Amino acid sequence: MKLFTKPKSDEDKLIEGCIAGKREMQRLLYDLYSKKMMVVCLRYAPTTFEAEDIMQEAFVKVFSNIGNFKRDCPLEFWIRKIMVNTALKHLRGKQLLTVSHEAEEVSNLASESSSLTGYSLDELLSMIQSLAPRYRMVFNLYAIEGYNHKEIGEMLDISEGTSKSQYSRARAILQGMISRQENNYKNVISS
The missing domain is CATH 1.10.1740.10 (RNA polymerase sigma factor, region 2, helix turn helix motif)
Known part of the structure; x- marks a missing residue:
């Protein structure tokens, strides 16, 4: 058989x-x-x-x-x-994962959510690449790769709370970039 x-x-x-x-x-x-x-x-x-x-x-x-x-x-x-x-x-x-000190910049950014429609992959990658290394790592691991903050903390040797804070700051910075681009676009259109 x-x-x-x-x-x-x-x-x-x-x-x-x-x-x-x-x-x-x-x-x-x-x-x-x-x-x-x-x-x-x-x-x-x-x-x-x-x-x-x-x-x-x-x-x-x-x-x-x-x-x-x-x-x-x-x-x-x-x-x-x-x-x-x-x-x-x-x-x-390369020691690029040191804690970033961009609190002043974060506090000055608009916290409202912006739409990502209309942005090319290259534009979005450019925005993500411009983040400080720690913010970029946490943002990618959480928002794109799907790791939770506890896992990210273990991977990067930081606390879960630090991971959450870094993610929040990264999001705020990206939202600020998008808001600034949208405002620049509106200014160009209205002139």
């Missing part, structure tokens, strides 16, 4: 090829995910150059550790997690 075995998916074949060290499979995996992962890295890095460095370092980790990948989560999620952790490690190494 022969047992039915599930045919291998394209993703399974890709993973197995990468585990075997096949360059063409590694290239295919890189080509499939590099654009999405570059966007992830750009959210954390202060410059495109640093984002590229982070992404390259992270893909080296992906290929080195793909044999440990457990298929209980999507491959893209696993790669994204490596990208985020590599970005955090990179920025910790």
Whole structure:
């Protein structure tokens, strides 16, 4: 009696090829995910150059550790997690995760919520990249990656309350940027 075995998916074949060290499979995996992962890295890095460095370092980790990948989560999620952790490690190494002292700027910003419609991905990334490193990290981890403040605190070695405060400040700064851009646009239209 022969047992039915599930045919291998394209993703399974890709993973197995990468585990075997096949360059063409590694290239295919890189080509499939590099654009999405570059966007992830750009959210954390202060410059495109640093984002590229982070992404390259992270893909080296992906290929080195793909044999440990457990298929209980999507491959893209696993790669994204490596990208985020590599970005955090990179920025910790550069000591860019020190506490920011922008309280005066935060208190002067408008706290009203603004709409994000009409903004391109590049404009939003630029706004996020302009945040101080700690604010950028907490904002990305909470608002985009979906970590809670307790997890963020553990990842960044800060308290849960500090994470909440940093997120609140980051949001206020971003809302202020959006408000200023909208006001500039209105002034241009009315003149």
